Amino acid sequence: MQHLYRQFGPALRRRCERMLGSQQDAEDVVHTLFSDLIAKGRTTDVTFSYLYQSATTRCLNLIRNGRRRRALLDRHGTTTVVLQHGDLVERIITVDVLTQLLDRLEGPLADVFVYLFVDQLTQAEVAELMGTSRKTVGNRVAAIREQLAELWGIP
Numbered sequence: 001m002q003h004l005y006r007q008f009g010p011a012l013r014r015r016c017e018r019m020l021g022s023q024q025d026a027e028d029v030v031h032t033l034f035s036d037l038i039a040k041g042r043t044t045d046v047t048f049s050y051l052y053q054s055a056t057t058r059c060l061n062l063i064r065n066g067r068r069r070r071a072l073l074d075r076h077g078t079t080t081v082v083l084q085h086g087d088l089v090e091r092i093i094t095v096d097v098l099t100q101l102l103d104r105l106e107g108p109l110a111d112v113f114v115y116l117f118v119d120q121l122t123q124a125e126v127a128e129l130m131g132t133s134r135k136t137v138g139n140r141v142a143a144i145r146e147q148l149a150e151l152w153g154i155p
Helices: 002-020 023-039 048-064 066-076 095-104 107-118 123-130 134-152
Strands: 080-085 088-094
Touching: 002 023, 002 048, 002 107, 023 048, 048 095, 048 107, 048 123, 095 107, 095 134, 107 123, 107 134, 123 134
Parallel strands: none
Antiparallel strands: 080 088
């Protein structure tokens, strides 16, 4: 497990820090991820894709947590985020609206949203990372667009 931590730990910490905005929170997420793997006896059959996806899910769970949401809003106030991906209409939104969207998106939809809009991966890259088909990712993007339209009041 030590070789996996040395090999992938730095990249996972950077990824988590980018999502959470906190070096300490990022280190906590990565440490807990590896501790949980050891506790479950999964010390040899772990891939970077699995670790990356697990770290993303753990970060999303922290963001959804009310305490974390409040800290983000206190820190960033009305900071805006620009969403761009493919033919999706570019929108500028506040962190509060982004948090509302993440609260609406369940599991795989939230993961797809982060991979596409935060990490700027292609749908093909997301499909490979999540171990699913490109069509499934496309269907999830359509569901995300529906949530965005509803959140923004677009008919």
